Amino acid sequence: MKIQITKPGLLxxxxxxxxxxxxxxxxxxxxxxxxxxxxxxNMCVGNDANxxxxxxxxxxxxxxxxxGALIAASGYGARLSVGARPIPLNKPVYxxxxxxxxxxxxxxxxxxxxxxxxxxxxxxxxxSRSTFLAAGFGGFEGRKLAANDVxxxxxxxxxxxxxxxxxxxxxxxxxxxxSIPQRDLPKIKTIRVIPxxxxxWFNGLSITNFLTEPYSxxxxxxxxxxxxxxxxxxxxxxxxxxxxxxxxxxIQVTGDGSLIMLMADCQVTGGYPRxxxxxxxxxxxxxxxxxxxTIYFKEISWNEAEMLYIEQEKDIQKLAASxxxxxxx
Amino acid sequence: MSTIAxxxxxxxxxxxxxxxxxxxxxxxxxxxxxxxxxxxxxxKENPFAGMxxxxxxxxxxxxxxxxxxxxxxxxxxxxxxxxxxxxxxxxKQHPVQTTIRESDTITIPVCYGEDFGPDLQEVARINDLTTxxxxxxxxxxxxxxxxxxxxxxxxYLGGMPQAIMAPRKAKPRANVPAGAxxxxxxxxxxxxxxxxxxxxxxxQTPLKMFDVTITQPSLLKAGDRVRFEPINLSEFKKIAxxx
Numbered sequence: 380m381k382i383q384i385t386k387p388g389l390l391x392x393x394x395x396x397x398x399x400x401x402x403x404x405x406x407x408x409x410x411x412x413x414x415x416x417x418x419x420x421n422m423c424v425g426n427d428a429n430x431x432x433x434x435x436x437x438x439x440x441x442x443x444x445x446x447g448a449l450i451a452a453s454g455y456g457a458r459l460s461v462g463a464r465p466i467p468l469n470k471p472v473y474x475x476x477x478x479x480x481x482x483x484x485x486x487x488x489x490x491x492x493x494x495x496x497x498x499x500x501x502x503x504x505x506x507s508r509s510t511f512l513a514a515g516f517g518g519f520e521g522r523k524l525a526a527n528d529v530x531x532x533x534x535x536x537x538x539x540x541x542x543x544x545x546x547x548x549x550x551x552x553x554x555x556x557x558s559i560p561q562r563d564l565p566k567i568k569t570i571r572v573i574p575x576x577x578x579x580w581f582n583g584l585s586i587t588n589f590l591t592e593p594y595s596x597x598x599x600x601x602x603x604x605x606x607x608x609x610x611x612x613x614x615x616x617x618x619x620x621x622x623x624x625x626x627x628x629x630i631q632v633t634g635d636g637s638l639i640m641l642m643a644d645c646q647v648t649g650g651y652p653r654x655x656x657x658x659x660x661x662x663x664x665x666x667x668x669x670x671x672x673t674i675y676f677k678e679i680s681w682n683e684a685e686m687l688y689i690e691q692e693k694d695i696q697k698l699a700a701s702x703x704x705x706x707x708x
Numbered sequence: 709m710s711t712i713a714x715x716x717x718x719x720x721x722x723x724x725x726x727x728x729x730x731x732x733x734x735x736x737x738x739x740x741x742x743x744x745x746x747x748x749x750x751x752k753e754n755p756f757a758g759m760x761x762x763x764x765x766x767x768x769x770x771x772x773x774x775x776x777x778x779x780x781x782x783x784x785x786x787x788x789x790x791x792x793x794x795x796x797x798x799x800k801q802h803p804v805q806t807t808i809r810e811s812d813t814i815t816i817p818v819c820y821g822e823d824f825g826p827d828l829q830e831v832a833r834i835n836d837l838t839t840x841x842x843x844x845x846x847x848x849x850x851x852x853x854x855x856x857x858x859x860x861x862x863x864y865l866g867g868m869p870q871a872i873m874a875p876r877k878a879k880p881r882a883n884v885p886a887g888a889x890x891x892x893x894x895x896x897x898x899x900x901x902x903x904x905x906x907x908x909x910x911x912q913t914p915l916k917m918f919d920v921t922i923t924q925p926s927l928l929k930a931g932d933r934v935r936f937e938p939i940n941l942s943e944f945k946k947i948a949x950x951x
Contacts, residue, residue, distance in 0.1 A: 395723055399760055399761060399772075399924070400760065400761045402761060402772070402859075402931070403761065403762060403763050403764060403856060403929070404856050404860060404861055404925060404926040404929065405856045405857050405858060405859055405860050405861065405926075406860045406925075411882055469724055494787075504920050505925060513859070514859065514860055514901050514903075515901075516920045517920075562896070573722075575723065576729075577725070591716075615722055617848065621734070621736065621765070621766040621768070622765055622766060622769055622864075623721070623729060623731075623765040623767070623768045623770070624723065624727070624729060624763040624768065624770035625764055626723065626727060627722050628724065629723070639780075644855065646766050646858060646859070647763055647765070647857060648855065648857035648858070656723060656724055657727070659724065659725045659726070659775075681722050681725070681787070681789055682787055685725045685727050685775060685779075685787050685788055685789060688725045688775060689775065689776060689779055692775075692776055695935045
């Protein structure tokens with residue numbers, strides 16, 4: 380299965396679930412920003428959760444099928460269509476060769492994931508197919524996709540993928556009735572956070588503001604992190620913090636009191652005080668935030684956060700298992 | 709050889725549902741580096757089910773794990789964070805008899821000045837030294853790799869002589885080449901990859917500091933010892949060609 384990128388859009392990169400185990404050498408985890416949508420796209424075509432997908436940012440992008448292809452798209456940044464015909468999200472779709480598929484921006488979120496049966500075939504670098512743009516390695520030649528780039532699937536189809544392909548392949552666009560349910564993004568976006576190590580370095584008013592006032596994403600937001608506009612934090616002390624490990628979801632306070640939320644490509648260590656950590660279960664929602672979006676923070680405990688995360692993981696594993704079961708024979 | 713026999717003192721706090729940080733102190737020191745390295749080795753020899761990695765920093769060791777696997781594991785504690793914290797706390801009772809063999813010193817050849825070190829004269833001027841004196845002082849000590857951070861393979865080296873310290877550049881460069889050797893305040897370091905950077909660049913090494921095509925991609929890791937050795941342009945070219 381083969382496609383050619385006809386229009387790359389704002390930022391399209393190949394990602395899997397990240398490059399783990401090299402953080403001690405300062406290699407960021409990278410990977411799909413919205414891991415739920417990426418995994419949904421993969422499970423729809425019977426893939427492993429960690430297979431490589433293409434992460435599109437907004438729409439205004441497109442590709443052409445060079446061969447017939449079993450694909451799935453999931454996310455909140457675009458809708459797919461072939462001419463006037465919409466291609467549904469969150470289910471496997473067989474596309475015959477020679478079709479021009481366009482991604483059209485929708486306003487809900489910003490990132491959409493495109494899977495292919497077998498996963499996109501790019502070399503593994505340090506155990507992952509994720510693109511790390513700042514250092515120029517991983518993914519498709521270490522860079523964002525450009526017009527005329529050609530991507531193939533790996534050809535290593537799971538039994539589930541083969542059975543889905545058998546059911547859908549033919550001369551026409553074909554997809555099943557079922558789809559993976561996907562919630563709309565909430566209108567009012569409340570991000571659950573856990574107070575982090577330096578939470579008490581800030582005065583009471585700052586903490587109150589942080590947990591009640593709206594913040595919005597500035598234009599200076601990318602896969603490394605988001606700068607947030609909103610009330611500034613005031614320090615109670617001027618203690619220096621020595622660099623220590625940070626991870627995606629860490630909310631740091633910079634010298635002028637403004638907030639930065641670290642995302643998938645963030646550095647592995649940081650020296651800014653950490654006010655809070657985003658609950659892992661809410662990272663997929665954060666991944667869909669666009670510059671200008673308003674968010675609120677709500678405090679929860681580590682126990683609650685862990686429960687939410689484990690529930691979310693179990694749910695997605697159940698969904699994947701149910702597709703595997705449906706296409707077992 | 710140095711032996712860490714005493715029980716390390718530390719506090720443990722979560723930074724994520726799948727990572728806890730062990731904090732050993734709050735000052736940069738070689739002793740703390742040895743303690744963190746020893747504890748990291750102890751943990752590597754005695755991993756818990758679901759452990760996925762660790763990140764040493766100046767005063768901390770952060771331990772990563774698969775929260776689902778730990779939640780299921782038969783370990784004392786109610787939550788994954790509690791289980792891991794209890795486990796790490798238990799290692800404290802374990803007599804830390806890990807011996808750290810002082811790692812071999814890694815020698816980094818550097819071609820100083822000219823095109824490779826556009827800020828060498830500036831560093832000399834700031835410190836009222838000749839450029840030869842800066843080169844001699846930079847190569848006069850053995851440095852310790854306190855941590856790798858900032859970008860893949862970038863080593864924070866401790867131990868630079870105060871006599872050659874220099875502030876960061878007012879305007880960072882858009883492109884600092886891979887291998888560039890810089891000074892910022894009391895720190896010195898080597899840029900492993902082409903990147904923007906604000907350090908004063910005094911030279912360049914022909915060695916590949918970070919190579920994604922090999923299983924040990926970083927030439928340096930926390931705990932290593934490093935020395936710099938001046939080389940001339942023809943030696944630089946010879947090493948660069950051979951690598």
